[in-house]
């Protein structure tokens with residue numbers, strides 16, 4: 001497998017151009033932030049962290065699983081056989097009972113006695129209003145959220161402090177209006193329990209862990225527990241249907257860092273499901289929910305189906321090759337095809353919400369499209385949140401309150417909103433299938449540990465950057481003009 005073929009492992013129905021960007025047009029290794037791309041660079045340097053066949057990062061797709069851009073298999077291990085509707089045969093061959101995965105039969109028909117773990121990756125959210133500023137700090141301190149040129153990366157934390165302090169009042173207002181905190185932890189825990197039960201029903205006993213990127217339970221805590229439980233095979237399932245550098249990519253980078261520094265983890269066979277927006281079970285579950293909500297309108301056939309996805313800055317897609325936009329568009333296409341197959345021929349639109357800061361984000365923007373649709377005479381509209389599978393601040397506050405008000409002011413008379421998938425059983429069953437399908441392709445990561453000389457050097461440069469960064473932040477904080485300019489940009 002070469003670096004290009006690894007990039008080909010990204011979901012790729014319409015992505016060949018952006019995938020090529022991963023390996024060719026973005027030479028900076030650290031500031032350009034896709035884990036897939038980063039790994040592909042590691043592959044070009046054989047003495048670095050990852051061996052060529054070490055980490056299986058797959059798109060959970062019936063169309064391209066296990067295939068490179070040129071159609072060759074990138075999996076060196078067993079490749080799952082599939083039936084024509086994209087379900088792996090694996091579910092039927094799982095026969096295990098007892099603790100963990102005893103008796104699990106892989107596609108080589110070898111009986112393995114693994115302790116299977118499933119790690120759900122999610123964003124996390126503040127549980128109280130006091131958590132909001134530190135949560136925002138964690139978010140903005142992420143180099144996959146604020147992407148600074150390499151030379152300025154030492155400013156990441158001071159900048160995160162500044163932005164989080166300035167943004168906190170507005171965010172707090174939002175969280176206060178949905179009950180004083182994010183529901184994400186509770187919902188993700190429920191999803192974890194539901195996936196565990198669904199796996200058990202299919203004959204696979206597994207521990208399911210939740211690892212959040214910016215709040216408790218942090219990914220590090222989940223990994224600690226995975227080690228304690230002596231898991232022997234791990235499937236990583238990010239709870240984002242579409243891959244973005246800013247979400248799945250960021251969480252995978254954290255995992256990569258933890259795994260590369262730990263002897264046990266670097267030997268642990270891992271399979272990563274990178275995106276799953278194209279899975280039949282997910283598409284059908286979304287179509288079910290949309291169909292149900294359409295029926296609540298007096299004239300369902302006249303309703304505009306309005307997909308609202310979380311945005312990302314335009315540079316992610318255009319410069320860093322984030323496949324998010326392509327995957328989102330393909331996802332909407334598949335959902336609409338499914339609705340057509342069921343006899344619904346509604347008009348639809350896709351727009352992007354929740355932009356933050358002064359830069360351009362993916363367009364069209366949700367608020368502008370709502371006003372435009374109202375102006376054009378659309379009277380009935382069904383909002384469909386499509387980038388996230390739990391209720392969260394951006395569905396409960398931004399869509400249900402802000403956008404609804406804007407739509408009604410703009411002339412739309414009948415408003416509806418599709419709930420997030422949450423623990424919808426067909427959806428959970430499909431995620432369980434995705435886990436079972438991914439399991440046989442788990443591979444361990446082999447690493448070379450850094451020498452003590454290297455870590456001494458790292459520490460020194462870290463210390464210098466921190467001191468320099470703190471002085472700069474101090475100067476910035478003392479300059480009222482800078483603060484006012486920032487505040488105007490952020491709120």
Ligand SMILES: C=CC1=C(C)c2cc3[nH]c(cc4nc(cc5[nH]c(cc1n2)c(C)c5CCC(=O)O)C(CCC(=O)O)=C4C)c(C)c3C=C
Nearest residue numbers: 123125126145171182244246247310312313356387392393
């Ligand atoms: C696919 C989903 C998401 C993408 C892509 C994404 C990118 C992204 N987000 C920010 C900034 C913020 N995000 C915030 C909260 C938040 N974002 C998502 C999802 C995606 N973000 C979720 C699920 C949540 C948590 C919601 C909750 O219930 O707690 C916030 C904090 C809330 C606020 O102040 O608005 C910020 C800020 C950026 C900059 C970005 C891409 C670069």
Ligand SMILES: [Fe+2]
Nearest residue numbers: 123310354394
């Ligand atoms: Fe966000």
